[in-house]
Amino acid sequence: MESNEISFENLPKAVAHLVSEIAIIKLLVEVKQPQQVPQKRIPIDITEACQIIGKAKPTVYTLVRKRLIPCYKNGKKLYFFEEELLEWISKGRKKTLQEIESEATADFKKNFRKTSAEFNLKSKL
Template sequence: MEVNDISFENLPRAVAHLVSEIAEIKFLVERKEIPPIPQKRIPIDIVEACRIIGKAKPTVYTLVRKRLIPCYKNGKKIYFFEDELLEWITKGKKKTLQEIQSEAEVNFKKNCKKVVGEFNQNLQK
């Protein structure tokens, strides 16, 4: 409905139109979720990094020098982010004996099928 179409005769239609518009706006507002507030990534110093990963300062400095640990350097200071350190720790997970055994069985079965297939091909030649 156009704004210029409102007259005394069209007033009920105009009010109905406004009510439907308000209902639609209300639905959109109620449905919209509050956007998550991104957490600020605050850099931490080497002392805090040592506490998080459970290593001594010289060990952390060695890891930094060898570029094995995620870090940032600004001037003479080294900075870390806690989430990156925790991710770095989880990437170094050692496999359990069960995981190693199940992988070995899967690889053995694959190789066994491959060898049997090659053997059958050689027999057919």
């Protein structure tokens, strides 16, 4: 419905049209997920990297020299990306005793079945 068609006589039609349009817009807004703005990968220097991982500069230089930490070098400067550092930290997670025990039990059960089946086969021959 165009704005030049609105008059006192067709005002109820115009209001009904606007109500339906608002309902459609409301539905679209409710359904739409919040837009995630892609973060720019901004490199950080060694000072910021030290703060993120909680290590001293000489320690970070040693980790870089041993190629244990993700980094980039341009000329004489080292650069890091915060996401990569956080991922590097999370990969170093130590398992709890309970996790180690459950994995060991699962491996033992799996291997026990294999060895007992092989033993039964050999004894039949």
